[in-house]
Amino acid sequence: MEQLVYIALLGAxxxxxxxxxxxxxxxxxxxxxPYGTLAVNLIGAFLIGLIMEFSVRSAAIPPTLRFAITIGFLGGLTTFSTFSFETFRLLEDGALLIAIVNVLVSVVACLTCTWIGIMVARAL
Known part of the structure; x- marks a missing residue:
C-alpha cells in the first residue's frame, strides 16, 4: 500500500x-x-533510460523509489495519449506532413534520448 501512495504522489x-x-x-x-508534448516526452525518455539503467547497475535506487519515479513521476510527466491525439488532430486538419514529422521526430528522438540516458547511467 505504501508503494501505491508514493506512485500516486509522484504521479501527481x-x-x-x-x-x-x-x-x-x-x-x-x-x-x-506539438512542441510541449514533444519536450515532456523527450525529458521523460532520457530520465527513464538513466534511472532504469542506473538502477540495474546499482542498488542506490531501491525498487519502491524506482517504481514511484518511473511509474508515478515519469508516467505523469510523459504522455502518449496526448501525442496520439495531437497527431490525429493534425491528420484530421489536413496537416499530413506535420503529422508525419511529429511521429518520426517523437519516436526517433525519444529513442535517442532513452539511449543517451542509458549511456549517461553507464558512465556514472
Whole structure:
C-alpha cells in the first residue's frame, strides 16, 4: 500500500510538471507543432533510460523509489495519449506532413534520448 501512495504522489507531481513545462514550451515556441508534448516526452525518455539503467547497475535506487519515479513521476510527466491525439488532430486538419514529422521526430528522438540516458547511467 505504501508503494501505491508514493506512485500516486509522484504521479501527481509528474502531471503538474507536464502541465507547467508543456505550457511554458508552447508559450516560447507556439502551438503550430506539438512542441510541449514533444519536450515532456523527450525529458521523460532520457530520465527513464538513466534511472532504469542506473538502477540495474546499482542498488542506490531501491525498487519502491524506482517504481514511484518511473511509474508515478515519469508516467505523469510523459504522455502518449496526448501525442496520439495531437497527431490525429493534425491528420484530421489536413496537416499530413506535420503529422508525419511529429511521429518520426517523437519516436526517433525519444529513442535517442532513452539511449543517451542509458549511456549517461553507464558512465556514472
Amino acid at each position: 507531481l509528474g502531471c503538474l510538471c507536464r502541465y507547467f513545462l508543456s505550457g511554458f514550451v508552447y508559450q516560447v515556441f507556439g502551438t503550430s507543432f
